[in-house]
Amino acid sequence: MEQKIKIERHNPEWEKTFxxxxxxxxxxxxxxxxxIEHVGSTSVKGLSSKPIIxxxxxxxxxxxxxxVIKGLEELGYYxxxxxxxxxxxxxxxxxxxVPKDNEGTIWMAHHLYVCLQNSEELKRHLIFRDYLRQNLDAAHAYESLKKELARxxxxxxxxxRGKGDFIESILNNPKRIQIFKKR
Structure with missing residues (x-):
């Protein structure tokens, strides 16, 4: 079976690219x-991730x-x-x-969102990112889960979907770290 989900060791270039x-x-x-917020796994130093910012x-x-839509379209987004x-x-x-930078740069893969400041999804992204940055045990458990799911x-x-329960356990009770064991 071909592995379509690729998890890479943390790369300092991700932060530079961001x-x-x-x-x-x-x-x-x-x-x-x-x-402008760097969210997701690539924003957590030391955390292995899919190489997508x-x-x-x-x-x-x-x-x-x-x-904002007009400006992003001028940069080549839709x-x-x-x-x-x-x-x-x-x-x-x-x-x-894309984004066009007049230098022909080939950019690594990235997901771009525009969020209202009161967006619940933005809050979820920031809470989860900040929690993993401050809690190495949780970051390691999340990394193990992601590697197992990728395999x-x-x-x-x-x-x-496989990451959902772990993420919700952090978002719903940020003081508790739920460790997911290999299946």
Whole structure:
């Protein structure tokens, strides 16, 4: 069975790439945005991950969404809508050179979202990221779970579902670390 989910050791280049991407968004969108957040596993030093950077651009309200969409489209992204998650808009790239930086850079894979500052999904991303950054035992347990899921499944939907209970255990009770053992 071919392994479709690839988990790599933490790579310091992920943070550097995030900073470069963030700089491009900041230059393009400027005062339209409140912050740019590196979320997901690549944002946690030492945590193995799929080599895909997750980025949340935070805006104050929906009135700012049209000019933000326009700016991101000028960089080569296209708007996919909320994909069923309220107050979080997804964007995809037209090719590997997006965002356009006038240097022809081929960017590593990344997921880009624009979130309202009061978005529940943004809050979930930040709480989970910050918890893993501060709790090495939880980060190691999460890493073990992800590696086991990558070995035992070959599709992203099953992989994502398999992480759900662990993520919810952190979000619903951040003082408790639930260790998931190998099956």
């Amino acid at each position: 900073r470069c991407l963030s700089s491009i968004y900041q230059k393009k969108l400027g005062s339209l945005i409140l912050s 997750d980025i949340d651009i935070v805006i104050q309200n929906n009135h700012l969404l049209p000019p 708007h996919e809508g909320d994909l069923g998650i309220k107050n979080r808009e997804a964007f995809a790239r037209t090719n590997q050179n 035992s499944t070959n599709d992203r939907e099953s992989y994502t």
